[in-house]
Amino acid sequence: MNTTKDKLVKSITGRDEDFAQWYTDVCRKAELMDYTVAKGFIIYRPYGYAIWENIQRYLDARFKETGHENVYMPLLIPESLFNKEAEHVAGFAPETAIVTIGGKEPLAERLIIRPTSEVLFCDHYAKVVSSYRDLPKKYNQWCSVVRWEKTTRPFLRGSEFLWQEGHTIHATEAEARAEVLGMLDIYNNLGRNLLAIPFVMGRKTDKEKFAGAVETYSIEALMHDGKALQSGTTHYFGTGFAEHFGIGFQDKDGTNKPVHQTSWGVSTRLIGALIMVHGDDSGLVLPPYVAPTQIVIVPIMPGKPGVMEQAAALKEALTQRQFRVKLDDSDKSPGWKFSEYEMKGVPLRIEIGPRDLETGECVIARRFDNEKIRVKLDAVGDLVPGMLADIHQKMYDKAKANVEANTRPAFTYEEFKSLIENQPGYVKMMWCGNRECEDKIKEDTTATSRCLPFHQEHLGDVCPVCGREAVAEVYFAKAY
């Protein structure tokens, strides 16, 4: 029979040795997830799910502050309703899972497991909205969706994943456009305040935007291996869906108008971003505010008089101050515990042993930079907030410095190709606005346009690919 030790003691693959294998190792060894017998479907284990809960708590509060309401739409969509989106949106064809049997009988109409709930929101809005008094409707849903993926990776691409999907309708274009940018800001602040991930925010090109959207915006993150990860999107749909689904309202002036629509979402992909932005050769490194356990207390020689009592008292004191604290009083060795919580990326480890009791002190070790300090036990509570804030800021700064160091301008197409092939990260370049140049770049290098960043730099007057007049600066990268 395996013991806990056998399962955990193996070290993980080096991060720079084989990044993909390192990633998978961290997912498993940090106990974030496990595979299941159904291919492409994973279990979110307590430690991984708790990260998602912290992301949910942060976002849900922001959504509600800004007037959004949560709903729950059915899991299953009749095929005829589902196809109504494909009729409207050329190019909308996610691979789906289809229910053909219910209660042992073949179904008269097949049911699609939601890959997204757009059509359900449209169908409902068409029923319940008739007057300007009914607007806006700003609904959000937390759920899982199913997309039948051939190749899957934990958190990054799965046949089922957890997400939130916001779907809103408004009386005016201006209000809907403000919504789309406002939600993008909330996502960007999630990176700034919770995940310690600096996102590049911008607008997608027509080639990369969602097929049914007038505009798509995204937040893009840069992984340690130099590839970009699209981490969230917001869409302005105009009145296209409204006209197709009949979502109209009588305005104050008595005229009938279609609504202006948006949608926006982030998913458990953000957990993948956390791993690949911050992790190191010892495993996960979690930013303090999203960490399920912020502080782990490890008693040294717990059998000695007073050690466990003091450790328990410290846990109680820190818990009362609202920190997320764990006291590991198991009979594993301290060294074993150190590795385990390093693997899990717990921001602070506090060691208390018999020698410390004599001096009324303990040792605090920081996961992020391995700094260790000796402090008086009764000073710990006052020190922790500053330490967490400092770690958060340093992690953000480090990630931001990495983005800056790995964002390079290209002034010729030869330079672009050389950078994109030989250097990690983004290449920024002027662009003529034509899809054919994006197509050529993708064909030549596999890189894609990530976005037209909001903060535009003027790198030149022409598109280096075709020599035509440039209309915008674009970030390109190889991406997940």
Place this chain on the structure above:
Amino acid sequence: MNTTKDKLVKSITGRDEDFAQWYTDVCRKAELMDYTVAKGFIIYRPYGYAIWENIQRYLDARFKETGHENVYMPLLIPESLFNKEAEHVAGFAPETAIVTIGGKEPLAERLIIRPTSEVLFCDHYAKVVSSYRDLPKKYNQWCSVVRWEKTTRPFLRGSEFLWQEGHTIHATEAEARAEVLGMLDIYNNLGRNLLAIPFVMGRKTDKEKFAGAVETYSIEALMHDGKALQSGTTHYFGTGFAEHFGIGFQDKDGTNKPVHQTSWGVSTRLIGALIMVHGDDSGLVLPPYVAPTQIVIVPIMPGKPGVMEQAAALKEALTQRQFRVKLDDSDKSPGWKFSEYEMKGVPLRIEIGPRDLETGECVIARRFDNEKIRVKLDAVGDLVPGMLADIHQKMYDKAKANVEANTRPAFTYEEFKSLIENQPGYVKMMWCGNRECEDKIKEDTTATSRCLPFHQEHLGDVCPVCGREAVAEVYFAKAY
């Protein structure tokens, strides 16, 4: 085109005229839910979903305080794994929805949409548990499940519903049994503290318990029409699942043992209970602590100087005190708004008009008992906590008085049959412990045993049905 007014102004069916129709009317008119094109699947609209969120928030905090962790298991279960439960549990055969196509291709193995996730937890536990150090595992999951129901009613019985399912494993029987009773207590306190519903707690008979369980416990609520509603269950499974799925551990003494297992759950059925316990002819009546909106402020003659400003200031002051407050500043008439928030069961309505401003007062109206008081505006904040507490207590007391008034002892089987046919509520009676008497009761009257209440009364020495020696007092009722 319909206006908002057309849709809302119709009154609802009288509660005592046609209880079933009244129930459906309240569900729709209070905007708790809506039907969808997929039969048996409902939309949880914002107001209905917010009730569920408040239940979740209460329970999730209790679950975590008592050491439980949330996880997320896959939506789909391979048929071979699914059947492993049926092999173990005779009589386990929920009607299911089955996925046979994924990514346009027929699947090699069919996938069942979870009707419950027992087998997924068992399969995972078997993989990750090997030592006493790994125990206990106390996991919970918030999700939706699908059961293919022929006849459905909003919240009470649906092809899809929202729930939580706890699944725990323990090293000893004593610990597992304590878990099962502890979780039942948490459910009972949910009724006491949040829902204002007095539950009858007790153990199920063998006939009514879950087929795979050693013991099943339940909380039972009494609806206004006199029928009982099973509102939550907890199960002790012994080591049966552990042996069937191979969930074993090496104990401290070096021997290998199977784990002792539990499960427990409540669902959105609780929303149905709230409606049917507290509602009246004007619609929903929500207990204050579960109400999504606790206070609605309705400005009277909002065009008059100062009215909207004062209403907004009051909203701000009450929101800062953490009450859930809504200011309805729409252009609907006050009378219209009064009916709307009565229908939605908002506990307190505050009216502010120009006359009130002169005296610095407002009117507070209580939904539960229609009491109205005039109070100084600057006293409102201090008064509200006491009013909410008072309403909660009175609602609980009223519901409890209703249970007590409608729980009648039967000393002969003739008396039992007469009571169960002619009186609403529970009939309590001694019972011999044999299934054949329960079967006879069900056949004769359609009533079922609800539970063996923890607080046992000695009503006699024999079972009135068969005349054999009685072993326990049982509550019987017609039930949803």
